[in-house]
Each structure stands twice: as structure tokens, then as C-alpha cells.
Amino acid sequence: MSALVVYETSYGSTAAVARAVAEGIARHLLVRVVPVGDPGADQATEDTLVVIGGPTHAFGMSRAATRREAQERHDELPTARPGIRDWIGLLPADRPDRLYATFDTRVAGARHLPGSAARAAERALRHGGHHIVVRGESFYVVGTDGPLLPDEEVRARNWGEHLARTVTALWARP
Numbered sequence: 001m002s003a004l005v006v007y008e009t010s011y012g013s014t015a016a017v018a019r020a021v022a023e024g025i026a027r028h029l030l031v032r033v034v035p036v037g038d039p040g041a042d043q044a045t046e047d048t049l050v051v052i053g054g055p056t057h058a059f060g061m062s063r064a065a066t067r068r069e070a071q072e073r074h075d076e077l078p079t080a081r082p083g084i085r086d087w088i089g090l091l092p093a094d095r096p097d098r099l100y101a102t103f104d105t106r107v108a109g110a111r112h113l114p115g116s117a118a119r120a121a122e123r124a125l126r127h128g129g130h131h132i133v134v135r136g137e138s139f140y141v142v143g144t145d146g147p148l149l150p151d152e153e154v155r156a157r158n159w160g161e162h163l164a165r166t167v168t169a170l171w172a173r174p
């Protein structure tokens with residue numbers, strides 16, 4: 001039993017949350033944390049817990065155009081890195097043993113607005129016939145390019161630990 005945390009980030013906040021979630025998971029399970037687009041983020045791994053995180057863009061998961069917009073805001077040259085939407089679309093359907101969970105980052109001042117990449121990713125996973133183990137979670141940034149609110153990394157670590165405890169309890173059932 002092992003876990004994979006796959007994340008997408010434009011400015012680094014989701015990467016920091018992904019590392020904190022993995023630290024929490026590591027209290028109970030072997031875990032790797034890998035950005036979408038890296039070879040280690042292959043969809044066909046043996047991992048039985050897969051956690052997927054991305055920034056909320058335009059009330060949902062990023063698209064190529066929103067990732068480009070994020071890069072242009074920082075005067076970066078555009079790269080063709082995929083997002084979690086693309087990654088989820090390539091998941092194998094024949095893995096009933098696998099459990100999934102999602103998280104996102106969002107702007108704290110827009111908490112009251114609808115739209116979360118974690119929720120959108122959950123819907124896409126369910127649509128693909130995949131099993132969600134706990135409700136997706138949002139972690140908050142002060143502004144578009146960060147930083148995370150104080151204590152969000154602690155909350156992410158605790159959420160990761162809760163997730164790992166939940167799946168290990170489920171797997172221990174006869």
C-alpha cells in the first residue's frame with residue numbers, strides 16, 4: 001500500500017500544500033509527491049491512494065489558457081505543462097482497488113464565491129468511475145500568487161494524516 005500525491009502549480013502555493021499533505025500521509029504510508037507532467041506522475045503506478053491537487057482557476061480546474069494567463073502575469077515564457085484536468089482524463093478505468101482524494105488552493109478573499117478545483121476534480125473522477133475516499137479540501141492563499149494563509153501548511157499536514165488514517169482503516173477491514 002502506497003500513496004502518490006500529484007499536483008499542479010503556477011506560483012508554488014499548491015506545491016507547498018502538496019508537500020505538507022504528503023508529510024501527513026507519510027506518518028502512516030509510503031508516499032511520493034510529484035508534479036503533473038513529470039515522468040514519476042505516470043497514471044499507471046501501483047499506488048492505491050492517489051491524491052490530486054491544483055490551483056483553482058476560473059472557478060474550477062485550470063485549462064491551457066488559464067495556465068498561460070498565470071505565466072503571462074509573471075512575464076514567464078509559456079510552457080506546455082499539462083494540468084490535473086488532463087492527468088485525470090488519462091487515468092486507467094480498471095483500478096477498483098484505488099482510492100482518490102483531491103485538494104486545491106484558492107484566494108481567501110473569494111471564499112464566498114462558488115468554484116473549486118478540488119470539487120471539479122472530484123466530479124471528473126466520479127464521472128470516470130473512480131472512488132473518492134474523503135471530501136476534497138481547499139487551502140487558502142492571500143492573493144493570486146500567494147502566500148498561503150498562516151497555518152494552511154499545518155492544516156494540510158493534518159488533512160493528509162486524516163486521509164492516510166481513513167484509508168488504512170478501510171484497507172484493514174476484513
Ligand SMILES: Cc1cc2nc3c(=O)[nH]c(=O)nc-3n(C[C@H](O)[C@H](O)[C@H](O)COP(=O)(O)O)c2cc1C
Nearest residue numbers: 009010011012013014055057058059105106107144
Ligand atoms: C487565471 C487565473 C484564474 C483564477 N481564478 C480563481 C478563481 O476562480 N477562484 C479563486 O479563488 N482563485 C482564483 N485564482 C487564484 C488561484 O487560485 C491562485 O493563483 C492559486 O491558488 C495559487 O496556487 P499556485 O501558487 O499553486 O499556482 C486564479 C488565478 C489565475 C492565474
